[in-house]
Amino acid sequence: MSGQPHSMPEFPERIDKALKDQQLRGALRYTADRLYNGRKNAMADLNAQAAEDLSIGTLHDLKKRAREIKEHSLKNLDFYLQQAAANIEAAGGTVHWAASAADVIHITQEICHRSGAQRVIKAKSMASEEVFLNHALEGQGVEVVESDLGEYIIQLAGETPAHIVIPAIHKTRRQIADLFGEVAGKEMPTDTPSLTAFARETLRKKFMAADVGMSGSNFVVANSGTLCIVTNEGNGRLSTSVPSVHIAVVGMEKLVPSMEDLSVLMALLPRSATGQKISTYFNMITGPRRPGEPDGPEELHVIFMDNGRTNLLGSEYEEALYCIRCGACLNACPVYRNIGGHAYGAIYPGPIGAVISPLLNGLESWNDLPQASSLCGACHEVCPVGIHLHDHLVSLRAKMAEQGKDSWGWRVAMRVWMGLWLKPWAYRLMSKVGYHGLKFFAKKQADGREICTDLPGPFKGWTNTRNFPAVARRTFHDRWADLEGGESK
């Protein structure tokens, strides 16, 4: 599965649509700012507390250590997968191995079919979004209900998440009230307490009636076989405590060797995601319920999922598997902040999505996403595990070009450009051509600068959204020559 539906409009059209949606851009700015500042304050507090020996370490120390943990886990992933599987099985769980999205779907359908499950309740899980699990189960006649409030909203709207952490970042309360109103069969008030109360009541019934609870897992501790689920609402607890079967879909890169390693990553994840020191709930699951325990699932199924992750493993992009899905790079990215998640089209948006979407699905899909970056490096700066996202984006652009994924016109233009820029005489000639060519389109500004605001032909794409400064009559080379001449006198 390439994960790229054919019916989707081209990337530039998707961007255009997002940029014209002022409501979307306002909502994005507001929420991304809050999350960005929340993270910033949480990290400042972490560092201040570390200075007084009151926290586990500075951001710098934690990031360094987190990178060591992830590097070690991935370099020995074959061992840790076996260790985790053995421990999950020893605790009474069942482990399944899924190379592809199709495998995940098949395994889940099998489990539902065998246990006669009609109703599935889901905690928030990007892994299951990645394989379009809901659609597949519904096709089998199984009711699937998302229980994270944001996921529930977008499920009702028939959409995919617009943000890794805040799926309904783009929805207004009016739209949410309308969606809930359709379920309720009556007009809904738009205040947050009423909407939350409605969701609680509706979903509580779904939790109680569900045969299967599904979740992802933020981390898996290999030496104990423990799944770890981070939530604020409690959906990660309910879906793993009430239904009699629990299925967890786990990206294979989620493994950490030990509890101590977990403490480092858990110090980073909530702070990076929402600015919280710790999420409201963090539950650690080791096997199904034990004899005599009154509640909890009777069966636990863990599906370890590859789905393209081995494309990154052992490659120059391995580091992208360090990602703990905090979403901090989305909130910091000037592109994401303006176009939001849906314009990317892929399940994982933002800088991390632009890196991993083509790698997970094959370079023939999502190959325009790496262009959606100003390469400013803000993503790298906020990444709790220090992924060099901007470097990977450049490298992917180079790969696409090498493999001839760029358009014919673009390739020719770049070749001509390279030919001219390689020869000093041609370069100088071009700066003269540029000066004379742009002179006619330039307008003098109040501050004396010459600016082109409306260029013709293929250059229109540039001046549609920003200005282009005219080429100076006297180039830098000319002025440098003057300076050198002056000094030698």
Next chain:
Amino acid sequence: MTTKQEFLARVADRLGRSRPATEAPGWKPSTPLPTFGLTEVEALVERYRTEMDKLSGKTYRVSSLEEVAPKVLEILAASGLQGSVVRWEDPALDGLDLDKQLEGAGYEVVPFKPCHNGRTLVEQAEAAVAGITGVDAAIAETGTLVMGSSRLGEANAPGRGRTVSLLPPLHIAVLRKEHIVYSALQIFQRLAGISMPSQVVFASGPSRSADIENDLSIGVHGPKQVHVIIV
């Protein structure tokens, strides 16, 4: 379908190995984790209360076990809710005289006794106005309660329910002050030394969400109120 062998072979291949590794090289991070935080009990209690306050959780201090049940009644009365109460069947709640006093005040008490199929109990938890639990530990740095599905370090101590602290609108927890530690790291280190219960939950304040226009709302799926009585 993929077999375990095929899956692992692909991973090993990408890592440059001809077959999956059967052990990992001994590994030490470049710097050890620091020792940090408060140790003095009163300071820990204060920090815990401060953090819970920030999370909209409520804390109370009582000086003896006899004061717990009246405090529970006070909390229930203030909530204005009437109905049944579920609770752990666990030594953590022994000697509190809870059942007698609660029943005396008109609340039906349902203990989560060890059993084979607790579906009825789960339904009773769903219908209850409050769930009363003990606590294995609390984390002062983050205002967190730590609760295992069985007592930490005792693999077969099943008289607890995951849903007692989850389904009712009120969660009332009884915490002994000497069980408060400073950091999550201390808990993780403790868990590393024991056989893990089927579930260990860290709960920090009432259930919350900011999924509607980033507006904070309390009480989404889990409890709407969390009350911690510190003995």
